[in-house]
Amino acid sequence: MDKLKIGGVELQNRLFIGTGKFPNKKIIPDVIKSSGSKVITMALRRVDLNSKEENIIEYIPKDCILLPNTSGARNAEEAVRIARLARAMGCGNWVKIEVISDNKYLLPDNYETIKATEILAKEGFVVLPYMSPDLMAAKSLVDAGAAAVMPLGAPIGTNRGLQTKELIRIMIDEIDLPTIVDAGIGKPSHAAEAMEMGAAAVLVNTAIATAGDPVKMAQAFSLGVKAGRLAYLGKFGPERKYAEASSPLTGFLNE
Amino acid sequence: MSFYEIYCKYKGFNFKNFFKNVTKTDVLRVLNKERIHEGDFLTLLSPFAQGFIEEMAQKSHKVTIKNFGKTILLYTPVYLSNYCVNKCSYCGFNIENKIKRKKLTLKEIEDEAKAISSTGLRHILILTGESRKETPVSYIIDAIKVVKKYFDSISIEIYPLTKDEYKKVIEAGVDGLTIYQEVYNEEIYDRVHILGPKKDYKFRLDAPERACKAKIRNVNIGSLLGLDDWKKEAFFTGLHAKYLQDKYPDVEISVSLPRIRPHVGMFNDIYPVGDRALVQILLAMRIFLPRVGITLSTRENKKLRDNLIPLGVTKMSAGVSTEVGGHTSKGNTESQFEISDTRSISEIKEAILSKGYQPIFKNWMEF
Numbered sequence: 292m293d294k295l296k297i298g299g300v301e302l303q304n305r306l307f308i309g310t311g312k313f314p315n316k317k318i319i320p321d322v323i324k325s326s327g328s329k330v331i332t333m334a335l336r337r338v339d340l341n342s343k344e345e346n347i348i349e350y351i352p353k354d355c356i357l358l359p360n361t362s363g364a365r366n367a368e369e370a371v372r373i374a375r376l377a378r379a380m381g382c383g384n385w386v387k388i389e390v391i392s393d394n395k396y397l398l399p400d401n402y403e404t405i406k407a408t409e410i411l412a413k414e415g416f417v418v419l420p421y422m423s424p425d426l427m428a429a430k431s432l433v434d435a436g437a438a439a440v441m442p443l444g445a446p447i448g449t450n451r452g453l454q455t456k457e458l459i460r461i462m463i464d465e466i467d468l469p470t471i472v473d474a475g476i477g478k479p480s481h482a483a484e485a486m487e488m489g490a491a492a493v494l495v496n497t498a499i500a501t502a503g504d505p506v507k508m509a510q511a512f513s514l515g516v517k518a519g520r521l522a523y524l525g526k527f528g529p530e531r532k533y534a535e536a537s538s539p540l541t542g543f544l545n546e
Numbered sequence: 547m548s549f550y551e552i553y554c555k556y557k558g559f560n561f562k563n564f565f566k567n568v569t570k571t572d573v574l575r576v577l578n579k580e581r582i583h584e585g586d587f588l589t590l591l592s593p594f595a596q597g598f599i600e601e602m603a604q605k606s607h608k609v610t611i612k613n614f615g616k617t618i619l620l621y622t623p624v625y626l627s628n629y630c631v632n633k634c635s636y637c638g639f640n641i642e643n644k645i646k647r648k649k650l651t652l653k654e655i656e657d658e659a660k661a662i663s664s665t666g667l668r669h670i671l672i673l674t675g676e677s678r679k680e681t682p683v684s685y686i687i688d689a690i691k692v693v694k695k696y697f698d699s700i701s702i703e704i705y706p707l708t709k710d711e712y713k714k715v716i717e718a719g720v721d722g723l724t725i726y727q728e729v730y731n732e733e734i735y736d737r738v739h740i741l742g743p744k745k746d747y748k749f750r751l752d753a754p755e756r757a758c759k760a761k762i763r764n765v766n767i768g769s770l771l772g773l774d775d776w777k778k779e780a781f782f783t784g785l786h787a788k789y790l791q792d793k794y795p796d797v798e799i800s801v802s803l804p805r806i807r808p809h810v811g812m813f814n815d816i817y818p819v820g821d822r823a824l825v826q827i828l829l830a831m832r833i834f835l836p837r838v839g840i841t842l843s844t845r846e847n848k849k850l851r852d853n854l855i856p857l858g859v860t861k862m863s864a865g866v867s868t869e870v871g872g873h874t875s876k877g878n879t880e881s882q883f884e885i886s887d888t889r890s891i892s893e894i895k896e897a898i899l900s901k902g903y904q905p906i907f908k909n910w911m912e913f
Contacts, residue, residue: 312615314902339698339908342666363763363910365796372913392796395837448612501611 298417298438306516309496319350326509331355334362335377360387367406388420397447401428412436424458443474448497450477463489479515486519568592590830591777602829606858609836619861619906621669625870630675632742639675648870661873663696665891668908670697676705687718694719699910706753712760722764723757729773730782758794768802772816780827800839832858844887855901865891
C-alpha cells in the first residue's frame with residue numbers, strides 16, 4: 292500500500308484510532324494491535340502522569356505516534372495552552388485541534404480552530420485540525436500551516452457515516468493537504484467509502500470502543516480502510532447511468 | 547430571561563389531566579423518535595410509561611453509550627464545614643439541630659486532600675453549609691488553593707454566590723458547580739425553608755445561570771426527590787437543564803437525582819420515590835437530554851447503584867463521608883445525611899469494571 296506522509300513522517304497505515312469510551316483501558320493495546328494503527332489520539336485532560344495504572348498513555352504502544360487532542364478547549368487560546376502543555380508533558384509535537392463550544396452537538400468551531408492552527412504551526416507543531424467540512428475554512432487552514440485537515444463525516448459518536456459526503460469530496464478535490472475523515476464513521480463500510488473517495492486516512496473511536504468486540508471491530512476497520520484505499524488507487528471503471536444495449540437503436544447509422 | 551419564566555409557564559399546568567390522557571400509542575411514538583421535546587419528556591414521566599420501563603431502559607442505554615461510551619467518572623465530596631444559618635426541614639445541618647459544629651482549618655483541609663488523593667481520585671467536590679460568617683467566600687478560596695495542589699478538577703457545593711463571586715472562585719481554580727434547587731415547587735420551597743437566606747427561591751434558582759455567565763465549565767443541578775411529586779420535580783429539573791444547555795452551550799450540564807435520606811432531626815412529610823420511580827426518572831432524563839451528565843451519589847445502596855450503571859449514569863461519587871473531616875477520621879461530627887453505599891474507592895472501581903464499564907479518575911486538568 293502507498294504510504295501517507297504527514298509532518299515529515301511516512302505512515303504505512305491509514306487508520307487512526309481514538310482512545311475514549313472503551314469499557315476498559317486494558318483492552319486498548321489489543322485494539323491498537325489488531326487495527327495496525329500507528330497514530331493514536333487521546334484527550335490530554337485524561338492523561339495522568341501521577342498514576343501509571345490510570346494514565347492512558349501507558350496503554351499506547353511506544354512505536355505509535357501520540358496525537359493528543361485539545362478536548363475541553365472552548366476557544367483558540369485554550370487550545371493553544373493545551374497543545375503547549377501536551378508537548379511539555381512529553382506527548383510529542385503532533386496535536387489534534389479540537390475547539391468545541393457546543394456541548395449539545397459537539398460541533399467544532401472552525402474560526403477558532405484556524406486561529407489556534409496558525410499559532411501552533413508557527414511554534415513547530417504538526418497540527419491536525421478537526422473541523423466542520425467547509426472549503427473556505429479548509430483553505431484558511433492550509434494557509435495557517437496545518438499538516439492535514441480533518442473534516443467530520445457526521446457529529447461525534449453518531450456512527451452515521453458520511454453525512455457530509457459532498458462537502459468532503461470537494462475538500463479532497465480542492466485541498467492539497469491530506470484530508471482525514473474524523474467523527475461519524477460507524478462501520479468499516481463507511482471507512483471504505485471515505486477512502487474510495489480519496490480521503491488520505493480516517494480516524495475512528497466510538498464505533499470501535501462501543502462495539503461488542505472492539506478488537507475484532509478494529510481489525511474490520513483496518514481491512515475496510517485498506518480495501519477503500521486499494522479501490523481508490525485501482526481507479527474505478529466508469530459508471531454509466533444506462534445499460535449498454537447489445538442491440539443499439541442507432542446502430543443503423545453505422546451501417 | 548431567567549428559568550423562572552419557564553417555571554411560571556408550567557406552574558399552573560394541569561399535570562394530572564395530562565397524565566390521565568397518556569396512551570400506549572403516545573409512549574411508543576415518543577420512544578420511536580430521535581429527538582424528543584418537553585411534552586414527550588412528560589409523557590415518559592407519566593404513570594402509564596412505567597409499563598414501558600424496559601423499552602425505555604434499552605433506549606437510554608444505547609443513547610448513553612453513543613454519547614459517553616462505557617465510562618463512569620468518579621469523584622468524592624469533602625465537607626469543609628457544617629455551620630449553617632438556614633432552617634431547612636429536611637437537612638441534618640439545620641441551624642436548630644443540636645449537632646457538633648465544625649469548620650476545618652487549612653491544615654485539616656490539606657490532610658483531607660492528601661488522604662483522598664492517595665486513593666487515585668483526581669476530581670473533588672467541596673461542600674459547606676450556608677454561613678457567610680463562618681465560611682465566607684475568602685475561606686472557600688483559601689480552601690480551593692489548598693486542594694488545587696492535589697486535584698485536577700474542583701467543584702463546589704456551597705451557598706449560592708453572585709456572578710462576581712463565581713468569577714473569583716473560578717479564578718482560584720474551580721471548574722464545576724453543584725447546586726440543587728431542592729424543590730422547584732415554589733410554595734413547598736417556602737414551606738420547607740423555614741428561616742435563613744435560603745428562603746430566597748429566585749436567588750438560588752438563578753445561581754447556576756450566574757455561574758454559566760461567569761464562564762464555569764460544569765454545572766450540576768437537581769431537586770431533592772421526595773419534597774413534592776417526583777414526576778413534576780423531575781420534569782422541572784429536566785427543563786432547567788435544557789434551558790442552561792441551550793443558552794450556555796459551552797458549559798457541560800449534568801443532573802443529580804438525590805432521594806431524601808434519613809438524618810438527624812428528620813421530618814416525615816415526604817412523597818415517596820420508589821426504586822422504580824427513580825429508574826423511570828433517570829431513563830426519561832437521558833432520553834430527553836442525551837448529552838447531559840447524570841450523577842449518582844452514595845445515597846443509594848450498592849446493589850441499586852451497580853444496577854443503575856448501564857441505564858444512563860455517567861458520574862458517581864465514591865469513598866464518601868458526609869461528616870466534616872470524615873476522610874481523616876478527625877471529624878466525629880454528625881453527618882448531613884446517611885450514606886448507603888459505604889464501599890471504598892477500590893471496591894467501587896472493581897464493581898464498575900465488573901459491569902463492563904471503565905471507571906475514569908481524571909477527565910480534567912487546569913490549563
